Structures are given as structure tokens and as C-alpha cells.
Amino acid sequence: DGGITQSPKYLFRKEGQNVTLSCEQNLNHDAMYWYRQDPGQGLRLIYYSQIVNDFQKGDIAEGYSVSREKKESFPLTVTSAQKNPTAFYLCASSKTGNTEAFFGQGTRLTVV
């Protein structure tokens, strides 16, 4: 079945460590996105990519980094520079143009 796979579902890290969240899609979508969700704040865009080897910052990119070496994959690294990394992270993908985004099941990151 086609879809978006995020792994792991739960992730625990010590403060000061970098951590990478995985996102893979087999929908043949060109565009991919990372959102952060905090209680009562909806979702906020971290980074997005419209094509392989290219990506742009979203509204809250500070403390995060991404890569897009393959069409299917868009990993997100939460660096030690991110001041409040504990959150629910959602990956999404879409065709280019005016179409809807499809979401993965999310990764809950807890930094202790």
C-alpha cells in the first residue's frame, strides 16, 4: 500500500544530543514537508522540499536541518540548538501544484 512511513513512533533523547527522524514515502510525490505540533498551537512548518536536492525553511527552522538526497526520503535532524525539541513531529508529502498533503503517523520526541 502507498503511504508515508515515519519512524520511530516514539523517541527519547538526552538534552544536547542530535537526533534524526525518518520519513519515507512511496506515493511518488515530489514535495515533502516537516511540521511540528505542540498542544494548543496547531501545526507549524519546519522545512519543505519541492524537489530532490533542494529544500526551503519554513516558519520555525531554527535548530533543525534536513536533507533530500532521494525523492522518497526526507529525514529531519533535531539539533542541540533547538531549545524546546520535545514535540510531536509530522511528515507530509504532496504532488506539486494545487493538491492536498498526505500525512504520516508522526514521531513523538521527548528530550530529557
Next chain:
Amino acid sequence: AQSVTQPDIHITVSEGASLELRCNYSYGATPYLFWYVQSPGQGLQLLLKYFSGDTLVQGIKGFEAEFKRSQSSFNLRKPSVHWSDAAEYFCAVGAGQGAQKLVFGQGTRLTINP
């Protein structure tokens, strides 16, 4: 800048009652509008979308939404709710050409009383 406001943080309705969830947006051009639903600890599922054309949009699970340009609103409705509709609902506006960057509202949590 684009923005979305969902005025109701939490709504409780009885099973079988009608439902309306409010959404107001701010966007300079013709908006692309979406409603998503999220169960606890899960990703988001698209309920319906508006790009152009008929302002009354039908979605999955018996939901519909009406785009009203004059009121900058895109309210979600369902004639009769089921216990399984309990979830969080997000309204979003699509911004940017080519990439569907979404700007989300804060969400409305729906509780269903038996």
C-alpha cells in the same frame, strides 16, 4: 501573511446532534482550504478540500463545508455526529505556488456525549 483562526478550542455535542466547527482565514488571494481530522497520537486525515467551483464541498464520513468569501470562513458541518467522530479537527489554508505549504488553525477538540 496567511492565518487561520478556529475560535472554539473545545466543543461537546451529544451523539446524533448536528455539528458546526468554525474556521476563519486570512489570505490575500483565492485560498485553498482544507479540513483535517486527527485521532490521539495519530497523523492527520483529510476530510475535504476547497480549491474552486462549488462553494459547498462534500467530504468523507458525512462531513461538508461551505466556503464563504464575504465572511472569510470555511465552516465544517455534519448533520448527525457519531461517537467515532470524537477527535481533533484542524482547518488549514494552502499558501505558496507549487508547494502546498499549509497554515493551520489551533484545532478544535470534539467530545461526543453518549
